[in-house]
Each structure stands twice: as C-alpha cells, then as structure tokens.
Amino acid sequence: MFKVHFSVVLATLFTLPVYSQETQSTLQTVLSNAPTIINLSANHPNTLATPAIKDLDASPESDLIRYGRLLIIDTYKQLPNNVNNKLNCSSCHLNEGRVAKAAPYVGMNVVYPKFRSRNAKINTIEDRINGCFQRSMNGQPLATDSVQMQAIVGYMNFLSLNIKSKDDLQGTTGFVTINKELIPNADNGKTLYAQHCASCHQLDGQGLYPNNTYMFPAVAGNQSFNDGAGMARTYTAAAFIKGNMPLGQEGMLTDQQAVDIAYYFSHLERPVFANKANDWPQGGAPKDVRR
Ligand code: HEC
Numbered sequence: 001m002f003k004v005h006f007s008v009v010l011a012t013l014f015t016l017p018v019y020s021q022e023t024q025s026t027l028q029t030v031l032s033n034a035p036t037i038i039n040l041s042a043n044h045p046n047t048l049a050t051p052a053i054k055d056l057d058a059s060p061e062s063d064l065i066r067y068g069r070l071l072i073i074d075t076y077k078q079l080p081n082n083v084n085n086k087l088n089c090s091s092c093h094l095n096e097g098r099v100a101k102a103a104p105y106v107g108m109n110v111v112y113p114k115f116r117s118r119n120a121k122i123n124t125i126e127d128r129i130n131g132c133f134q135r136s137m138n139g140q141p142l143a144t145d146s147v148q149m150q151a152i153v154g155y156m157n158f159l160s161l162n163i164k165s166k167d168d169l170q171g172t173t174g175f176v177t178i179n180k181e182l183i184p185n186a187d188n189g190k191t192l193y194a195q196h197c198a199s200c201h202q203l204d205g206q207g208l209y210p211n212n213t214y215m216f217p218a219v220a221g222n223q224s225f226n227d228g229a230g231m232a233r234t235y236t237a238a239a240f241i242k243g244n245m246p247l248g249q250e251g252m253l254t255d256q257q258a259v260d261i262a263y264y265f266s267h268l269e270r271p272v273f274a275n276k277a278n279d280w281p282q283g284g285a286p287k288d289v290r291r
C-alpha cells in the first residue's frame with residue numbers, strides 16, 4: 001500500500017512543473033496567439049473517429065492537449081529550434097494525425113514502448129517522436145520532460161482515449177502494404193510524378209509556400225525530410241503515397257506506379273542525415289535504406 005501511495009505522490013510531483021502558474025499562462029498566451037492553420041487533409045476519407053478537441057474543458061490538462069495539437073499541425077513555425085525544414089508533423093501524419101493508414105497517432109498508447117531494429121532497442125513513444133524530429137523534420141530532439149514533448153504525447157493519448165488494447169486498432173496504424181518485390185523504374189517515376197504530383201508539390205519537388213504560408217509541402221530539396229527518414233525509403237514512401245496521394249484522389253495508383261514515383265522523388269536531392277551509419281547496429285537493414 002505504501003508503495004502505491006508513494007508512486008502516486010511522485011507522479012504528481014513530476015507532472016507539477018507543467019501545470020505551474022507560469023507555464024499555464026504561457027500556454028494560454030501561445031494558444032490565443034496561434035494562427036489559423038488551414039488543414040489541407042481535413043476531408044481525407046479515411047479519417048478515424050476520435051474524441052474532439054472542441055469538446056475539451058478549460059482545465060490546464062486540456063490546454064496541454066490543445067498545445068500538443070498546435071505543435072503537430074504548425075510544427076516548423078512553433079518549434080524553430082527543433083525543425084530545420086518546412087514540414088509539419090501533419091504533412092505526413094495527415095489530418096492532425098487522425099487518418100487510418102497515414103501513420104495515425106490513434107493507438108500509440110498501446111503500440112509503444114516497442115522494440116525497433118533501426119536502433120536495436122526498446123523505444124518509448126518519446127524516442128519514436130524524436131526519431132521523426134531528427135529525420136523527418138531534419139532537426140533536433142525535444143527533451144523528454146519538456147512541456148512540448150508532454151503536450152505532443154498528451155495529444156496522442158487524447159486521440160487514443162477509446163483504444164484500450166491492440167485489438168481496438170483494427171489495422172489502422174502505419175501505411176497500406178506494398179509489394180516490395182517490385183523493381184522501381186526511375187524514368188517512369190519521373191513521368192508519373194510530373195503527371196500526378198507536380199501540380200501541387202511542383203516539378204522540382206520543393207513545394208509551394210505562397211507568402212511564407214504552408215500550402216503544398218516540399219517532397220525534395222533542403223526544406224524536406226532528410227535521407228535518414230522513413231519517407232526517404234522507396235517502399236515506405238510508396239506505401240504512404242499509394243494510400244494517401246494524390247491528395248483527393250488517394251487510391252488511384254497501382255503498386256508499380258507508387259514504387260516508381262516513390263523511387264523518383266525520394267532520391268531527389270535532400271538533406272543528409274549524418275548518423276545513418278549507426279542505424280541497424282545488429283544488421284538486418286531493409287534493402288531500401290539509404291547509404
Ligand atoms: C516526412 C514525413 C513525416 C513527418 C513530417 C513526420 N513523420 Fe512521423 N513518421 C513518418 C513515417 C514514414 C513513419 C513510419 C511509419 C511506418 O513505417 O509505419 C513515422 C512514424 C511516426 C510515429 C510512430 C507511428 C507508429 O505507428 O508506430 C510517430 C509517433 C511519429 N511518426 C510522430 C511524428 C511527429 C510527432 C512528427 C513531427 C515532429 C512527425 N512524426 C513527423 C513520417 C513522418
């Protein structure tokens with residue numbers, strides 16, 4: 001009994017700083033100054049039913065969840081010290097992290113902690129989030145005990161309120177499957193990219209940011225993800241685009257077309273992840289991992 005009580009007290013102590021008066025008023029200021037973010041994947045047909053932000057009360061805990069949502073939809077502007085490109089988490093984790101088969105955040109509470117062969121260790125949710133900061137965002141990790149990290153995890157937990165076990169997930173996590181035996185044809189990929197992707201992401205892949213606002217994110221160049229990111233791998237990118245792109249016509253690409261296009265855009269020039277050589281320390285790296 002004593003032990004239980006003690007850990008409850010400890011947990012309270014450790015979460016207290018987040019809810020200090022000072023942090024609380026800072027959060028409220030940030031939230032009230034937040035710009036209106038246009039959500040381009042708001043109508044994605046595979047959006048999951050989740051608890052709604054608008055139903056949250058006015059408590060400090062709810063402010064933390066609202067802040068977490070803001071961080072994942074306005075990431076590069078809110079966290080300039082941790083992001084070195086012009087992507088938001090929701091550029092890939094579509095519609096605020098709520099789209100089935102667009103690596104939704106729904107269910108992360110039961111998926112993590114999890115062993116990953118990329119670093120050959122058990123990863124906490126914070127480790128996994130920081131993986132995306134360092135690779136997908138070409139940036140720097142957040143401190144695990146920072147308000148920002150707690151807010152992001154809090155938001156993910158909020159989306160996952162109805163998920164009690166892995167049985168509740170019903171195959172919604174990750175991406176659709178793709179045939180990894182298919183050999184990419186780069187020339188075909190280039191042609192198909194021009195036909196189906198360039199109208200939004202532009203022919204050079206650098207996206208469209210009119211008047212410094214986010215519209216169509218960069219899929220190549222120095223404002224895009226680096227070559228250590230999952231999206232830089234042909235079959236991971238193919239699985240993402242097969243399920244989700246072209247936005248508004250998702251599902252139109254065949255596996256072969258998705259593989260061709262994915263090979264083409266993922267191999268366009270982009271930032272280099274210096275630590276790639278340390279990945280898969282126990283071997284077994286998938287064949288599409290970048291060297
Ligand atoms: C360029 C695209 C991209 C961006 C931007 C991005 N991610 Fe990811 N993320 C991925 C990919 C790819 C995966 C791996 C999905 C898979 O293989 O199933 C992933 C996986 C994850 C996972 C684990 C999902 C699971 O089912 O295990 C979490 C959590 C996550 N990302 C959080 C974030 C956060 C937070 C941000 C913003 C700081 C972010 N990501 C930005 C592409 C991206």
Ligand code: HEC
Nearest residue numbers: 040041090091092095196197200217218219241245246247
């Ligand atoms: C109608 C416009 C449109 C078309 C066409 C389109 N996309 Fe996208 N794409 C988007 C938008 C918008 C997002 C970000 C969604 C968000 O922020 O909610 C996105 C996100 C992405 C991302 C993840 C973020 C990034 O920048 O890396 C990739 C990769 C991507 N698209 C690839 C493609 C490919 C490949 C095609 C062609 C098969 C394609 N898209 C066609 C609008 C489009």
